[in-house]
Amino acid sequence: DPRAGRERGGREHGAGPPGVLSRRCTPPRLVAELRDALDACAERQRQLDRSLRVSRRLLRTWEPAETPAPQPTPGPETSEEAPSPECTPSSQELKELELLTQALEKAVRVRKGISKAGERHRALSPKSGSTATSASTASAPSRASGQAGCRVSETKPPRGIQQNVVPARGLPECRLLSAGDRTRVGRGAGVTKPGPGLGDQQTPPSAGLRAPEAFTLKEKGTLLQLPMAYRKAASRNSRLWAQLSSTPTGDSVDAATAAKTQFLQKMRMTAGGPSSGLSAAEVDAEVGPLRKACSLLRQRMEEALSAAPADGVQEFHRLLTLEGLQAITEQCLHRLQELRAAVVGQQPGPCPEGRRPRASLPCGGGTAPLWSPQLLLYSSTQELQTLAALKLRVAMLDQQIHLEKVLMAELLPLVRAQEPQGPHWLALCRAAHSLLCEGGQRFPTILRDEPAN
Amino acid sequence: MGRRRRRVDREAAVGPLPEAIATLSRTLPAGPSPEIFRRAKFDRPEAAPALWRLLFHVLSLLSANGASASAAQEAQVRMVKSELRSQGYPRRALAQLPEDGSQGSRELLLALAWLLARGPLLERLLAQTRVPLGDEIPLFEGVSLVPLECDALARPSPSAPHVEADGPMDIRHLQWLMGKLLFQWRKLITSQQEQCALLGKIHTYTRGCHSDRSLGHLSVAETELLRDAEGGQQLLRRLERENARLEAALQWRCRELVFWRWMDTVLGTCPPEASHPTFLPRIPERGTGELELVARELQALQEELRGAVESRRAAWEARVGGWGPEWNAVQWASWEAVGHELAALQQAWEPGGAAAQPHGPCRLVKSDAGASRGPGLRAAQVIGVLRSREACLEAVLCQLQRQCRQELAKLAGALPGLIWILPSGH
Known part of the structure; x- marks a missing residue:
């Protein structure tokens, strides 16, 4: 309920200047994103509450x-x-x-x-x-x-x-x-x-x-x-899962694989739809690693730049690292271009480098399928808690980064577009600062330094 | 050998088709009767509703965003069409089927076969519906909490209408939502910590109770089965059903060849579709938004790297001028070391790179600190992987926030007479 939201928001972030804030529509996509995130969290909470109930009852x-x-x-x-x-x-x-x-x-x-x-x-x-x-x-x-x-x-x-x-x-x-x-x-x-x-x-x-x-x-x-x-x-169940995970071999399996490939080819040939281009699911599978690459490359670059080389060898090492990173970034960009062309579907049969046949699977990850459940051994409750907390933390950071990007894409133009000065703009700016730079947790203070006439 | 195979093939061609189809139907979740498949070959309309339902069921399991099974017929048909299209299903005829779900049994059979032929469909379906016996730390890898990643930026704002209905909103609404989200996360963390503590207790208290020595203790589900016999019976029945499906899936591997021969004939009965390369507009790609985002980030990174490298390279060349031949050896060593480091870095994002990262549900087993033998991942390993991931993500987030701070400072700096006092902590 947006109205309640506004009121509550006013209370919670009461530090904001009173009065009317930006009357502009909040970008709907942003709200939708946040709501999705909230829904996902709530669903997770419901599941957790359910298992908590069961565990408590058992104890x-x-x-x-x-x-x-x-x-x-x-x-x-x-x-x-x-x-x-x-x-x-x-x-x-x-x-x-x-x-x-x-x-x-x-x-x-x-x-x-x-x-x-x-x-x-x-x-x-x-x-x-x-x-x-x-x-x-x-x-x-x-x-x-x-x-x-x-x-x-x-x-x-x-x-x-x-x-x-x-x-x-x-x-x-x-x-x-x-x-x-x-x-x-x-x-x-x-x-x-x-x-x-x-x-x-x-x-x-x-x-x-x-x-x-x-x-x-x-x-x-x-x-x-x-x-x-x-x-x-x-x-029996675990035996069957283990069997399912083992790669089947044999003549009939090979023949079946060949038959499947043939079937897919024949279908593509007789189909009237576009035969080139990547499907959305395939793009998903390709973009994921590139995004990860980008963040890892950046992290490494910052590490390299913040280090203080003690001698010539270290300095050289750093230079090589930076050059290497540059080369890898270049490769990533190249791959991205290919992917882009493939998405548009203009390029017949484009195949980004290193594209795996499994890329078509939405589950992605590219790891070998291992269907039987693995064991995860922990030694103490504390260790388990650390593990669980880290998992949540990583998921939360993923979400925060995602939201940050959406916020940047939507809020910054809004701030730029507004007439500066004016209480509206200040309020917007302050809120944007809090959301964009402080994860919505803290606010900057703005003082007006009126010159004494 | 060749003769034997031919003989086997001939046999396969006559008899075991119904058997193969029956096996398939037993493996699929809520698989329809084999008769439906046979009728679908002849495109009989009475087979259509069951197959629409089946495909809807299969696809909603695969997409794992829990489309409700109770969705109306039309919604189900639409979902099947769009999901298949997004996966790159090539046949146009399917998209043209009426949305009341009354027709298209042959097209649906082809679509099902297409899904089957492309990958380990049955295995994934089984894994998706696995009866949970052990305790797990839910992996919410991105997907569930980051709404479909690429979906976000390019989606034509499906929720726009209801937002508009709410009337215009201001930024305070965003702040409120953000605050609520933070609060939710805190609650989640607290609950999960409690859950871990309870799990630890249950595992300790039931030590030695499991018939499987590698597990040792009972899981919550197993303990609950003892506490609540009726629920236990249900669990047992579900487990037995799963076992039956697993067996069927294993049989299918031996029998599927004959099915594919048959599917070939099914495809043969369809007239080839007229080619209209532009007919099916590709969906305003969900992925493109994310693609552009990554592209922008990569380009920015490249710019920064170029700047950093150019100045350093120049300074270095000037400095290194008169160094002796022993320097060559040092250079080589550096080359090699950096090469290794960067290869390791690349490994981290290449598929299959993060080896210690579990990619499926893992059964939690409490083992004494000393016992480090036996199969299974160690929590310590996973913690290590997660920590580095955390550090990486934190760096990314900080970088983004820094970028915003600079941008906002630039905008605000243009105004005279204002003093910005940033919150402490930077």
Whole structure:
């Protein structure tokens, strides 16, 4: 809303001289550009907010209604439950969940009393498999087998020995409970993988959970296990992506490539449209590197010019650098001319130097296609934050530079065209200075130095 | 060998065409039934709507500016036409099709084949719609935040009408918008920092939970799948659908030859178009505005360099006059060193130059500082690349601002009796 904008603008940048500003239309393109930029930012913010919501929810205590229902144990007296087969929870299972939750609530009530007595009479099945690996890394206060579930004797065995102990870092106290109380994370049978070899170890769990609703990622996150169905699908997925990324070879592939080329040629020959000239997408792909080249060349030039050579060799080095930059700039300009001619479409089949066949793809970049996702390894949250902040910073600078150019093209002529003096012109000039030279963040002060008559 | 190939070809020519088409249709997002393709060969109108929809879907995925799928039929047809034209699609017949989307199934089939023949279309479509399993730092490389780069300056102000409707605006509106933008950026930065902190926590807390050892911990999506079983089921279904498409794409690579033979016959059924080189006016090139901008910048740079070099060269020649032969060796070394430096500089903008810059989505993996083995990019590497990019962009922005300052100072300097006090910080 421009009106609101004007008012707010007036408040925010209240430093501006009061009164009417330029009545001239703000160049519409400029406004459109800024609005586009704002929209892009807002969209990004929305996405970020969405993922923030999800992450925050994950880090809070998981709501019992939607979480880890522990293994169904009708009561503390039921000693062993059969490990449920690995399968995806069916809708029926999901329906059953509600009943289970009710049973659980009851179970929890009963257990509260029992746990007080420190009762422990069942061997517990440790989790094995992938969790075991984590056990060695986590500083889990594991207890020797046979030791009563007494929280006082928290001797720490050497790490990595008791591979089977489920790590429970950060658990406030050992709340050793009954067998049925093994943490079962996830809802439904398919979500957790029951530990094989149930009961064949005498290791008491260090992570017995009393209340299913008290699941937090911080305390019991390492107990999580992905459902088998998902694991299978995910590993197949990454295999398929890797296959897709590998360059296919073979006779049939070559023949297909030839057939495609032929098809494109035939189509061009039978088409009535202009056969020469570059498409907009191709120009995009070509102009990008040139723009980048220009900014890098300029940066290097300024570095060279600002350095103070200590001796003749350095001076010579600088001269050579500048001459080299000149030559490269020349090349870039040449390439640009060709591109320009090609855009106009006058020149039949112009092919700027180094034009890649892939230039026709709007995605540009020219890098070899790598379809399977890569890993990006970070070592600390701080490092991740630095990386993310830099990414944003670069994106922001890109945008600022773009806007700066548009502003220059639109605002400077406006300032030049106006009759100097006059409050309007001063106000415009001051605003333009702020926008063009200070990124809109600061203002110059203008003093009128009236000669005392 | 040759005989074998011929035999294979003959087989391919008879039987597996429907199979190839079915594979293609399974790979495409919302691919139509194979029957549609067959009818399109004969330009049957009943096949047209499905193909318009398909092309609209494909092209809007590729252009990634999220044209809404709910766009009206006419809008979809227009979008398909203009997008194909901007990519240089040569056939005129397509542009002449009626906009109600009732006709042109053969032309659309040809256009689809053209897109397929030109590049890794299926792979890109798959990558575009990939089910996100891992955590990523979104790459907003230019495109999303800088509105299509070249688009900006040359576009015939599509938003002009609504701006006019708002009435005349003054520069304060611009300032307000700019302030709002700065504020938005700050908010984004804060949110992203928080998101990174949360990711770090989730990754740490789920350490060792992943069945894939190279990943180690769970991602948000995976943890969420455990928390919310129903959502997890949906994710699983989407993943399985994606797997099916990926498999089809791999099969397509083995089967596509027969499709291309068939397309050749489809093209053969079209009469050649009369040549009208000037008929299709090239769109007032979106790229030209940006092109001119770069041209201007390059020319300015060239001027500056010329000035800097000329004076220095002259001074140098005067100075170096009586230096001995040992100087030759030094000269050679300098030549070589500068040559290397500049080649490295050129690498930075040539495609494929910035090797450490990831060009796709990367799955974030928290690994202990010590573990530097294994595949994957290191954050430190990427940070290095980004820092130099940042420095480069900052220099460019500063240069532009300096230029503006000079220009404005020139304009303001003509006025007597005014004192300009620039904000501190320069």
